[in-house]
Amino acid sequence: MKKQKPTGILGKVWYFIWDDNSIWSWIVNIILAYLIINFIVYPGLGFILGTTHPVVSVMSSSMEHKIVKSGQTGLFEMCGNAYSEKQLVDFGYYWEQCGSWYERSGITKAAFSTFPLRNGFNRGDLIILRGAEPENLKTGDIIVFKTLLPEPIIHRVISKKETGSGYVFQTKGDHNAGQITNPAYAFDETSVSGDDVIGRAFISIPMLGYIKIGFAGIISFIR
Numbered sequence: 001m002k003k004q005k006p007t008g009i010l011g012k013v014w015y016f017i018w019d020d021n022s023i024w025s026w027i028v029n030i031i032l033a034y035l036i037i038n039f040i041v042y043p044g045l046g047f048i049l050g051t052t053h054p055v056v057s058v059m060s061s062s063m064e065h066k067i068v069k070s071g072q073t074g075l076f077e078m079c080g081n082a083y084s085e086k087q088l089v090d091f092g093y094y095w096e097q098c099g100s101w102y103e104r105s106g107i108t109k110a111a112f113s114t115f116p117l118r119n120g121f122n123r124g125d126l127i128i129l130r131g132a133e134p135e136n137l138k139t140g141d142i143i144v145f146k147t148l149l150p151e152p153i154i155h156r157v158i159s160k161k162e163t164g165s166g167y168v169f170q171t172k173g174d175h176n177a178g179q180i181t182n183p184a185y186a187f188d189e190t191s192v193s194g195d196d197v198i199g200r201a202f203i204s205i206p207m208l209g210y211i212k213i214g215f216a217g218i219i220s221f222i223r
Contacts, residue, residue, distance in 0.1 A: 050131025051199035056144055058125045059151055062173030065094045065120040080177025091119055101178065105158055107139070115140030117204055120174040126208035127154060127201045134167035134194030142201040143171065145192050148185040152198055155189065167194035
């Protein structure tokens, strides 16, 4: 039996949101879901986990442990090396191809194998963060830090030192050939201030980041 439409204002609103199958009802549902997640769920998680960014979506391939096609060069690359085709790699092959950079920085294969999320993660993954005081971070941790870029950066700590003004970190994306510096966006992986650290990654959920990316895209389109 088809559900009868209510006559009262509140009933009509409820029916429109939950029972109406029109395109406008779907749009309103998407907006409501975004608002609930963005202003209730997200801040609540942030309070529990002790960070302003409890959940981040991975927007780039800079932490991937696989050979992928570069959007800049059109070549299949990993750690600055070129290959003939796209392929997945295990940790042993990753270290064979990329490990020399870390060894020059004093990080051994044995040490890297104990790092959190040692196999990296992919674009579109969802990363759960915890708040972390700079003094508690260590080499191998994956941190999210802010620059002048629109989205924060998520890379691995490769060194840490204490200065008179606080802790300073060096980071690197596992997939990248080396560290990145971009003065225009205050992006310098050779000198990341502890004050710019947003949180430490501890869980990676494959593919779910695309949902967050999609919501943001839909809201931007509606605006």
